[in-house]
Amino acid sequence: MIKAGIVGGTGYTGVELLRLLCAHPEVDLAVITSRAEAGRTVSDLFPNLRGACDLAFSEPDVNVLTTCDVVFFATPNGTAMTLVPALLDAGVRVVDLAADFRLKDAAEWQHWYGIEHACPELLGEAVYGLPELNREMIRDARLVANPGCYPTAVALGFLPLIEKQLVDPGQLIADTKSGVSGAGRGASVGSLLAEASENMKAYAVSGHRHLPEIRQTLESVVGIPVGLTFVPHLTPMIRGIHATLYARLSEPADLQQLYEERYIDEPFVDVLPAGSHVETRTVRASNYCRLAIHQPQGRDTVVILSVIDNLVKGAAGQAVQNMNLMFGLEEELGLGAIAVLP
Amino acid sequence: MIKAGIVGGTGYTGVELLRLLCAHPEVDLAVITSRAEAGRTVSDLFPNLRGACDLAFSEPDVNVLTTCDVVFFATPNGTAMTLVPALLDAGVRVVDLAADFRLKDAAEWQHWYGIEHACPELLGEAVYGLPELNREMIRDARLVANPGCYPTAVALGFLPLIEKQLVDPGQLIADTKSGVSGAGRGASVGSLLAEASENMKAYAVSGHRHLPEIRQTLESVVGIPVGLTFVPHLTPMIRGIHATLYARLSEPADLQQLYEERYIDEPFVDVLPAGSHVETRTVRASNYCRLAIHQPQGRDTVVILSVIDNLVKGAAGQAVQNMNLMFGLEEELGLGAIAVLP
Amino acid sequence: MIKAGIVGGTGYTGVELLRLLCAHPEVDLAVITSRAEAGRTVSDLFPNLRGACDLAFSEPDVNVLTTCDVVFFATPNGTAMTLVPALLDAGVRVVDLAADFRLKDAAEWQHWYGIEHACPELLGEAVYGLPELNREMIRDARLVANPGCYPTAVALGFLPLIEKQLVDPGQLIADTKSGVSGAGRGASVGSLLAEASENMKAYAVSGHRHLPEIRQTLESVVGIPVGLTFVPHLTPMIRGIHATLYARLSEPADLQQLYEERYIDEPFVDVLPAGSHVETRTVRASNYCRLAIHQPQGRDTVVILSVIDNLVKGAAGQAVQNMNLMFGLEEELGLGAIAVLP
């Protein structure tokens, strides 16, 4: 059994990690911390866990956390970087679900996140936890930077085209739509049901923190600067990301075959038959990414449709997938639940 | 392994049965029938099952169905009763998720369902599949009538009070709220998102088919006629039933203790601590019924709050629970998934 | 033209008042205050008002407010009572949409609202602004206490029965369902879309502030103590209240005729034909209350269905209706908009 801890488990990423880890056959969840809720039982805050989780939240304590084999950070950005060095020194392996270790460049990180990085020397070591791209490095990683939700959906959609250099990397567009849980469990007016329901809007068009993360991933593959227009939208639903991706094809190709072959061995990427459309509900509460490939009217603009559950493949599920790889377990272990539809 | 078949698996009860049975460790799902979709793969109709279910729908064929150990009917009312006698004769055990075998009185059944019953001689034998009331009879049953969604939530809420004769059985009120999936997957104007979203309404106030079913259950316990006012409402959500139950207490009692003791050994009934409120989302996609007990201002009107997922404990999950009992398996087998929240 | 002011216009009651008053043919909206948003244009906060409202929020200033003919308070509970005396002294008439002047008993007010009342001497003078009950007093009132949303829907539903003493006043039940806008525009976790969507729950079953308000209204009619069980529920929609009311009939009566006659001259109460069900969407963004009368199975339990838009007839619309009465205008003026469906 892997002894696991969670730092900061009171948000949506946290409760989803709890749902997955409490049911994982090889995990012993030993500790979950929260300064604000210390002393309160987990199932009091999240009654869906009644009968499945006996833990109570505790104050974060490095001495306790270092007894774990792996620690997940489900904290706001900027927290993990203050604790990770001590944990790594103690031999604990870390999966950070926040953004602290996603960007390789400390200056770029500071630009987008607004604070100085506490341990820039670890940015190079941290492995970007997209198994479909970095599986082998993840197996040996001490520190995994779990990808953001949008970056996961967008990268999996663009990867085959970018890897084969079939499209102009200077003219990529990602029009993405997210459920409101992506904004987190913090109290905010904009995420109220009375504000966000029966409403559709784009936000952060001038620049979103996931833009440099996606760009870095694509550039690591193609090796030259990528021109990406990234427009996120808030959609009136709880879970799900639908990424609609546009690129200009530079030469003819059998795109359906390309995608099917690229992902044929991937346990959590499912390429739908030609002519299909994807729906976020078909991945709800599951770790799948589903893709559909289109080339409307045979023109040179490719349209890729990519859906994930932002809390699973876009956060907690991918974190567990990474943990499975890090500890030599079967990659799908604890992640086999079928999507909940309707 | 139990060889199982499903008759009529294209509705919401069907897809939920598929989700549960495909993941059940002791079930081999061998056949699923649908006249309308015969020949189509299940995962084409329900893409959430891609990778989890290789079956295609087939025409219903008694010769094939009789090779099963158990057959589930997820058909419209009035279908199961035409096939069940032949299956029972062949030694197949049956769980009917429709209403064909729920009422003991053939005339009453005909009154509420508008057609003559095809095999009234089986109504006496059929066991009403509420494990919390009829567990022992279910174990030995050839034919289980799986309870309706409202009746499950209402009966579990009223049972302790009725069993102890603590309330006036002539003045019961059940104000129930259901998600729209309860209306089924058939095309209908009233269930369109543009009609049912951002809307709340009561319906069938003059008389709903679940009224006689609830009354029969409560009367089987108390032994005298029950006066029940049952008002169902349509709520703008997909899944979930919230039953708010009112009764007049005839003598003082510690209701919290009563409920906790009544359900202490029940794997799927969870009585919340005093002062709590239940939420449908805490049972979403799970087989739990959660209850909260109130006596506002210490007056003699008791208020019981009861929630279930109408597609799980109110349909497919309870059907699997019944199957587990019928075949001597652990009652929770295949039903351990934690509710999906948020 | 009536010169009007709004104190505290940044919540949902405020924006709805703005929508109605900006379009009212006899109102000149002169001032709207907000400490938090002082200096910001109204249409910047609420872009639906772009082109319809040129005002900016200003700091509350008694000297400015006293230049108005009428001032509406759309403030949190406890604010109006600190400003109202000065306004009344200056000859300004006041409609308070908060709860400060709804209860006649200062001790009861303090019990439910947790603070001492700042001007208990005005509680007797304040007129409870339910036109269907107190129309003539409203015409002459200096100070109108605009009813709460639940109390409006519940009182209009029970009134005919109570006035004719046809039911047992000791056994009333109001099972009420509200959209989330009723919780206000303040940031709170419980009202997030990701918490409140796809969910149904009761709350405050042990005692809600609207309970004494409803009780006071009904007792003012029947003259004896009323026993009311009041259970509010949160429904996953933005607007609308559906009240389902239960009472025990003490003698036979033609209830349909009773309700139709009681409300025949009321411009904003609509009794549906016998056998109908009401839907909240049929009153969305309108000032109507729609009612349906049922006596299921001919038993002695009466079921009244009552719907309003909580922000219109339950708040801003009723406030404008009261203003129209206070200033001798046609009661429907500015309130004629047809409900928005779908």
Next chain:
Amino acid sequence: MIKAGIVGGTGYTGVELLRLLCAHPEVDLAVITSRAEAGRTVSDLFPNLRGACDLAFSEPDVNVLTTCDVVFFATPNGTAMTLVPALLDAGVRVVDLAADFRLKDAAEWQHWYGIEHACPELLGEAVYGLPELNREMIRDARLVANPGCYPTAVALGFLPLIEKQLVDPGQLIADTKSGVSGAGRGASVGSLLAEASENMKAYAVSGHRHLPEIRQTLESVVGIPVGLTFVPHLTPMIRGIHATLYARLSEPADLQQLYEERYIDEPFVDVLPAGSHVETRTVRASNYCRLAIHQPQGRDTVVILSVIDNLVKGAAGQAVQNMNLMFGLEEELGLGAIAVLP
């Protein structure tokens, strides 16, 4: 007073036309037809109109319709073209809210709509009813083809760029998101709340009927073939379209100024300040189109955000706007309602 008729008023476009025309100060709504609902009162089908509309549906009868000054068709595609010639011959003016007269080319129409056009000789005369483009022609038109919902949002967003030839017309992308009411009031599984809620999906990526309509409008301005990738999405809400438009700028320009100047005199197009984002709820139940202009990171990809209410500016509201123009009324008459928020 203008005597008006509606053919086919039982869908969402119909009920919205009824809401607007019943409240229009210069319209006498004389007749509304429906074969399916003939004899039924309008307010029985649409209870939001109780007290506002006394009409009953009648069988369509040319002799009755020809007594009208104007007839609106809110029928399925292919119906208006069978009746329009007779009405025009009788001197009745027509606004068709369906697609029968939107395309100039009969062969193209037949290609996309699958039936032969019944009166191709009228396609040239019909005026495409986008007032912001064709205002003067609409004034004199006998027959107005009311634009589709997507085409309205997309055309208003692209027009300034196309008119000034600032972008490459061969590389336009319109990523559009619509509420479910756009699919109409017909019973269909895909539009059920339990299917469409908590879900996001693209559809008709290979080719949607609004594609040739948008292309025709843009080509009529630019004079050369337009390359447009058009991807519609279904969003879990009732009303609203959010169009996110992408184009490649061919030369530097002050786009904010361009849009503000282009639409400065338009009563129903509102260009938000630089840096803003639009929200569909700010135009709910109103006739506005709101636009925001972005050029992320100063790159050459322009992003235009455009929102309308698909049932108002995208259908019934624009039809009334066209009628106002055709009959020499003030263009805003009957369309002044402020958007309903929240």
